Amino acid sequence: MSIENLARENVRRLTPYQSARRLGGNGDVWLNANEFPQAPEYSLTLHTLNRYPECQPAQVIARYAAYAGVTPEQVLVSRGADEGIELLIRAFCEPGKDAILFCPPTYGMYAVSAETFGVERRIAQSTADWQLDVASIERQLDNVKLIYICSPNNPTGNLVNQDDLRRVLALARGRAVVAIDEAYIEFCPQASTVNWLADYPHLVILRTLSKAFALAGLRCGFTLANADVIQLLLKVIAPYPLSLPVADIAAQALSDAGIAQMRRNVAEVRENRRWLEEALNNLDGVDTVFASESNYLLVRFADSATVFKTLWDQGIILRDQNKQPGLAGCLRITIGNRYECERVITALQALSATTA
Ligand SMILES: *Cc1c(COP(=O)(O)O)cnc(C)c1O
Numbered sequence: 001m002s003i004e005n006l007a008r009e010n011v012r013r014l015t016p017y018q019s020a021r022r023l024g025g026n027g028d029v030w031l032n033a034n035e036f037p038q039a040p041e042y043s044l045t046l047h048t049l050n051r052y053p054e055c056q057p058a059q060v061i062a063r064y065a066a067y068a069g070v071t072p073e074q075v076l077v078s079r080g081a082d083e084g085i086e087l088l089i090r091a092f093c094e095p096g097k098d099a100i101l102f103c104p105p106t107y108g109m110y111a112v113s114a115e116t117f118g119v120e121r122r123i124a125q126s127t128a129d130w131q132l133d134v135a136s137i138e139r140q141l142d143n144v145k146l147i148y149i150c151s152p153n154n155p156t157g158n159l160v161n162q163d164d165l166r167r168v169l170a171l172a173r174g175r176a177v178v179a180i181d182e183a184y185i186e187f188c189p190q191a192s193t194v195n196w197l198a199d200y201p202h203l204v205i206l207r208t209l210s211k212a213f214a215l216a217g218l219r220c221g222f223t224l225a226n227a228d229v230i231q232l233l234l235k236v237i238a239p240y241p242l243s244l245p246v247a248d249i250a251a252q253a254l255s256d257a258g259i260a261q262m263r264r265n266v267a268e269v270r271e272n273r274r275w276l277e278e279a280l281n282n283l284d285g286v287d288t289v290f291a292s293e294s295n296y297l298l299v300r301f302a303d304s305a306t307v308f309k310t311l312w313d314q315g316i317i318l319r320d321q322n323k324q325p326g327l328a329g330c331l332r333i334t335i336g337n338r339y340e341c342e343r344v345i346t347a348l349q350a351l352s353a354t355t356a
Contacts, residue, residue, distance in 0.1 A: 056074075076224075187269065203226075287301060
């Protein structure tokens, strides 16, 4: 008997998440994972590596709570927001019985995490303008324990209407948890639903240090929810989810100086996004540059396969979104620094010159 056959059936069938890192590429301009272009500099201040770390490092929790405007009891810290996505499934979904629901085109990890645990996935395809199809969500709610909604949505970049979010929260009350993925909320902080926690016991908000805080390599994310939800998640989290160096650097990133730096990062990204959007709109071969509230632009090209391959061969790595429902011809471009944005435009100009 092969080892393969020993594995759980849903694991044998599983297609792992195609992360930007797994997809590879030989680039010098990495615009495929929505990372910040510049590495922040931190040094370690905690040195007791002989000791196990705190499960929920108190200073990190206190600082994130103050930053987000919630109480420490409403915060869970984990190994990236991705671990938060998974903990919710582990705490709320019975394999073979319960389901999660999400709204493509959207972030791929909701589906992958559910699949790993053998939990059914339901799909409520977004409308043509990438808003929630609330009627479709309502029709499919039987046995759904968890609804994931990403806003600003990855990869489309738009915000989900707050009235629709409230309607879904009303439908789900007493039946399902609604997890709003705010991984990119620092780029449009006014759109956060964090102030709604008092109104909805079943609202969960996912956050991360990977994007605006420029710390994707740190692996640190947050789940915000009412205290009894956090208590349930603490039952299923690993005993030591964050290493001591991670807690050390996360606390520094959430100091006043760290938050001020994050805000400068956001201002730089927004300025470069404006520049890239305008330059793309002036190019032949670009069908649509979709408005974005985030640190990437979704762009529909007349010939996205040629664009992707040509830039790839020049070391400019973008993210192909062709396979997502409704996104034929679309590539997602992370907002890099100005030089990286210029490299994209120069490469696209050369391409349209050769094909004109
Ligand atoms: C990047 C991203 C995450 C994952 O964040 P990590 O903290 O790096 O795990 C979660 N949700 C969305 C929508 C993302 O784009």
